[in-house]
Amino acid sequence: MPADPTPDGTTVLGASDVSRALTRIAHEIVERAKGADDVVLLGIPTRGVTLAHRLAERLAGIEPAFDPAASTGELDVTMYRDDLRRQPTRAVGVTRLPQAGIEGRTVVLVDDVLYSGRTIRAALDALGDLGRPRAVRLACLVDRGHRELPIRPDFVGKNLPTSTSERVRVLLSEVDGVEDAVVISGREHGEGGAR
Amino acid sequence: MKHLLSTADLSKDEAVLLLDTAAQMAATQSREIKKLPTLRGRTVVNLFFEDSTRTRISFETAAKRLSADVINFSAKGSSVSKGESLKDTALTLHAMGADAVVVRHWASGAPYQLAHAGWLDAGVLNAGDGTHQHPTQALLDAYTIRRHLVGLRGGAGEGVGADLAGLKVAIVGDVLHSRVARANVALLHTLGAEVTLVAPPTLVPVGVETWPCAVSYHLDQTLAEFQPDAVMMLRVQRERMSGGAGGFFPSPLEYTRYYGLDARRLARLADHAIVLHPGPMNRGLEISAEAADSDRAVIVEQVANGVAVRMAALYLLMAGEDSAEGNDL
Numbered sequence: 001m002p003a004d005p006t007p008d009g010t011t012v013l014g015a016s017d018v019s020r021a022l023t024r025i026a027h028e029i030v031e032r033a034k035g036a037d038d039v040v041l042l043g044i045p046t047r048g049v050t051l052a053h054r055l056a057e058r059l060a061g062i063e064p065a066f067d068p069a070a071s072t073g074e075l076d077v078t079m080y081r082d083d084l085r086r087q088p089t090r091a092v093g094v095t096r097l098p099q100a101g102i103e104g105r106t107v108v109l110v111d112d113v114l115y116s117g118r119t120i121r122a123a124l125d126a127l128g129d130l131g132r133p134r135a136v137r138l139a140c141l142v143d144r145g146h147r148e149l150p151i152r153p154d155f156v157g158k159n160l161p162t163s164t165s166e167r168v169r170v171l172l173s174e175v176d177g178v179e180d181a182v183v184i185s186g187r188e189h190g191e192g193g194a195r
Numbered sequence: 196m197k198h199l200l201s202t203a204d205l206s207k208d209e210a211v212l213l214l215d216t217a218a219q220m221a222a223t224q225s226r227e228i229k230k231l232p233t234l235r236g237r238t239v240v241n242l243f244f245e246d247s248t249r250t251r252i253s254f255e256t257a258a259k260r261l262s263a264d265v266i267n268f269s270a271k272g273s274s275v276s277k278g279e280s281l282k283d284t285a286l287t288l289h290a291m292g293a294d295a296v297v298v299r300h301w302a303s304g305a306p307y308q309l310a311h312a313g314w315l316d317a318g319v320l321n322a323g324d325g326t327h328q329h330p331t332q333a334l335l336d337a338y339t340i341r342r343h344l345v346g347l348r349g350g351a352g353e354g355v356g357a358d359l360a361g362l363k364v365a366i367v368g369d370v371l372h373s374r375v376a377r378a379n380v381a382l383l384h385t386l387g388a389e390v391t392l393v394a395p396p397t398l399v400p401v402g403v404e405t406w407p408c409a410v411s412y413h414l415d416q417t418l419a420e421f422q423p424d425a426v427m428m429l430r431v432q433r434e435r436m437s438g439g440a441g442g443f444f445p446s447p448l449e450y451t452r453y454y455g456l457d458a459r460r461l462a463r464l465a466d467h468a469i470v471l472h473p474g475p476m477n478r479g480l481e482i483s484a485e486a487a488d489s490d491r492a493v494i495v496e497q498v499a500n501g502v503a504v505r506m507a508a509l510y511l512l513m514a515g516e517d518s519a520e521g522n523d524l
């Protein structure tokens with residue numbers, strides 16, 4: 001995914017907004033799981049992995065017993081996608097699970113933008129082949145709607161009503177080398193940010 | 196990539212992508228559930244005109260691990276033994292809706308013909324044609340070499356993303372009849388490794404001077420001077436030599452003395468060097484039992500890596516967008 005480092009479009013979340021949203025999601029995860037003992041954060045490449053690492057640091061800040069390195073992983077869903085034949089061949093990414101595995105734990109899938117829900121469906125199938133978590137939850141930084149499957153997120157950074165012609169991009173300093181931002185491009189008339 | 200016919204057609208980027216994809220496929224093969232849904236509903240036909248155990252089983256395993264349906268077709272006991280031509284066989288496969296055809300044939304160039312004659316619109320994977328090419332074998336050899344010599348020697352992640360620049364590989368034995376040697380010379384050269392062929396003059400093919408490699412007639416001298424990081428022993432293909440060992444070397448014993456890998460030659464290799472063999476081995480002819488069973492030998496691992504490499508090849512050939520009708524978004 002070659003990201004243009006200087007995109008045009010409307011910035012709807014700045015670096016501090018992204019940071020606050022992640023902190024809130026971290027608190028919600030702890031609240032929902034009544035602690036962070038059995039929580040495993042699995043990021044979906046590419047930006048979901050970065051977000052999972054940032055969430056893990058925040059969880060460790062809230063619950064000192066939480067070990068970020070031992071509870072964070074990445075889950076590549078390429079081989080489980082249902083749209084492989086509609087696109088040029090994708091390179092297969094890395095799947096890396098925490099040493100202790102996911103059996104009986106609470107897995108939080110982390111992705112940047114939730115759109116059709118097909119990536120998450122693929123992720124759920126991939127998880128099924130890896131073990132049986134006690135529960136699976138979904139955290140995303142942006143929910144832009146237009147779901148094609150009955151999937152809903154548990155933790156959302158920002159609900160962003162969009163039209164399908166628009167493009168939502170999450171930029172993260174680790175991946176894109178620019179300041180954190182959520183950018184919408186392709187808007188037909190520039191009517192401010194989202195509600 | 197639509198077909199995989201020859202390693203000479205692969206660019207360096209394509210070769211590295213194949214090896215990297217194989218590394219990810221190998222990672223899935225250590226799980227409890229090894230099957231992936233990736234190629235569900237697609238059909239792979241194994242079309243084997245020549246005897247093979249490990250390549251056919253390896254391709255079959257790879258296709259099944261990706262959830263494809265596999266049809267095995269061997270020339271023995273089929274209408275080929277009644278005189279059916281390759282073209283008619285191909286038209287039959289086309290009518291049955293094969294998405295990929297894995298073909299092994301005794302005639303060099305048969306897979307090329309199958310891919311380009313317009314008989315089939317399926318992807319064609321060459322699983323060995325005559326004395327021409329055996330690309331998946333070369334890829335699994337390169338994968339094994341990379342894992343051991345780039346990955347385990349300080350490189351991160353088993354050498355993912357790396358080529359084989361700076362490594363030295365000696366390919367020893369029956370080069371004349373070997374499609375494995377031809378496929379390996381092209382691929383290893385593309386990946387940046389330096390290759391020396393070692394064989395008796397009678398088993399060196401005409402025209403070898405145009406290959407991107409050096410040629411030596413002396414194994415001991417090559418081991419001492421070239422200092423290979425990997426030694427690949429080739430099988431002496433006696434079935435292709437008319438009348439037993441007919442005329443290519445005076446006696447099997449003499450061949451073993453001059454070109455066999457035994458404990459003495461094994462001890463002269465560098466500490467990190469590995470020994471490969473595409474199998475099946477003639478123990479006591481080109482490789483002694485000590486060498487074949489030593490810690491240096493990665494021959495059993497080659498077989499395991501074969502499944503991952505073939506999964507990668509099937510994935511890259513079959514998973515992407517295709518031109519099949521009714522497949523638009």
